[in-house]
Amino acid sequence: MKLAILPVTPYQQNCSLVVCTRTNRAALVDPGGEVDRLLAAVAKIGATLEKVLVTHGHVDHCGGAAEVAERAGVPIEGPHREDAFWIDGLDRQGASFGVPGARSFTPDRWLAGGDVATVGEIAFDVLHCPGHTPGHVVFASRERGIAFVGDVLFAGLDRPHRFPARRPRHADPVDHARAVAARRRRPVRARPRADVDLRRRAAHQPLRERRGTRHRALARTGDGRLRGDGHAATERRAMSDMLVKLWQLPPLDPAIEDAYARGVIVRRALAPEKPLVLAFLRAHWPAWEAEVDVAFARMPVACFVAARGDALVGFACHDAIAPDFFGPTGVLDSARGQRIGYALALAAMHALKAQGYAYAIVGGVGPAAFYEKAFGAVAIPGSTPGIYAGMLRKAPG
Numbered sequence: 001m002k003l004a005i006l007p008v009t010p011y012q013q014n015c016s017l018v019v020c021t022r023t024n025r026a027a028l029v030d031p032g033g034e035v036d037r038l039l040a041a042v043a044k045i046g047a048t049l050e051k052v053l054v055t056h057g058h059v060d061h062c063g064g065a066a067e068v069a070e071r072a073g074v075p076i077e078g079p080h081r082e083d084a085f086w087i088d089g090l091d092r093q094g095a096s097f098g099v100p101g102a103r104s105f106t107p108d109r110w111l112a113g114g115d116v117a118t119v120g121e122i123a124f125d126v127l128h129c130p131g132h133t134p135g136h137v138v139f140a141s142r143e144r145g146i147a148f149v150g151d152v153l154f155a156g157l158d159r160p161h162r163f164p165a166r167r168p169r170h171a172d173p174v175d176h177a178r179a180v181a182a183r184r185r186r187p188v189r190a191r192p193r194a195d196v197d198l199r200r201r202a203a204h205q206p207l208r209e210r211r212g213t214r215h216r217a218l219a220r221t222g223d224g225r226l227r228g229d230g231h232a233a234t235e236r237r238a239m240s241d242m243l244v245k246l247w248q249l250p251p252l253d254p255a256i257e258d259a260y261a262r263g264v265i266v267r268r269a270l271a272p273e274k275p276l277v278l279a280f281l282r283a284h285w286p287a288w289e290a291e292v293d294v295a296f297a298r299m300p301v302a303c304f305v306a307a308r309g310d311a312l313v314g315f316a317c318h319d320a321i322a323p324d325f326f327g328p329t330g331v332l333d334s335a336r337g338q339r340i341g342y343a344l345a346l347a348a349m350h351a352l353k354a355q356g357y358a359y360a361i362v363g364g365v366g367p368a369a370f371y372e373k374a375f376g377a378v379a380i381p382g383s384t385p386g387i388y389a390g391m392l393r394k395a396p397g
Helices: 035-045 065-072 081-088 090-097 173-182 253-261 271-284 286-297 340-354 368-375
Strands: 002-008 013-020 025-029 048-053 116-119 122-128 137-141 146-150 199-202 218-220 226-228 242-245 265-268 303-308 311-318 325-331 359-362
Touching: 002 035, 013 035, 013 116, 025 035, 025 116, 035 065, 048 065, 048 116, 081 090, 090 253, 090 265, 242 368, 253 265, 253 340, 265 340, 271 286, 271 303, 271 311, 286 303, 286 311, 286 325, 303 340, 311 340, 325 340, 340 359, 340 368
Parallel strands: 025 048, 146 199, 325 359
Antiparallel strands: 002 013, 013 025, 116 122, 122 137, 137 146, 218 226, 242 359, 265 303, 303 311, 311 325
């Protein structure tokens, strides 16, 4: 068996290319998007694609499944029928989460626990693992010692990742997410079964558990320094820069989905939205309009936004004041304490990682404790006053 991991979509979801070396037949597991690149990878390895396997119905895992199946002329197998609700809403999911080309489909074969899915001569047991979604399945091969677990487990997390798994009561995924937010419960802290020793191919980057911490949403003070809840807006202390190890970032998907469950969509801004975002900045953080303007000049746009319905509630930028710098970022008071600032910051950090950076610089940090706990950031000695030293703050008279 040959295996290639192909991170796709802005959420860096790990699509897996599995090849049976005896038959040279292949399958793509969870093709979330970037279909041209996925099909090019299949062609490069010289294998014949025979099917698409899907673990669950979230857009970053199956947004590209319909296009792959259509272009390659192959069937789609999975997930469990309980995820039909999510798959039927893929078009809306794609538009909401910035995954272009996502569209709904009907699998050629719905899967259930106890089924077997094959790739060439490789057999995978199908395990129905509801929790993250009601119809989530896992593909496991005891013979090969490997399992494709989708979002049931994240690398480094010692328990299943779960959301409320009851059947949806709403016809639209976004409406359902808002209803979930209204009755939100803490994730079930069940321990995963260890009845088989398998290498687990989790769908996202490693997650480090953070127990007993609560995110403090971010804003900028008038002179540009970051502050969190409990920091006075008039605070003017000189803050050092901090360094974040991008290879140790928590996965992005849980943070985005957590915001989504609260009725807030966090995504990369679109170029036509620039006037609206700058007007939002002028109303709340006018000192940072120029840097956000620069972020919109990048391609792709280096600004992420958080929106509740049609209303902006926060933003985060990168590569604005200088390459590999995170910031500025801000969240409205009305959205504080909901981990929206954390999701925005994490999205921007993942964008920097996708550009090839190993570290990110957070300039002029106010809530240092937040960055230490959320991202393992460390202060950079001698970085005060930092890149803003000597900046003109008053127009010539």
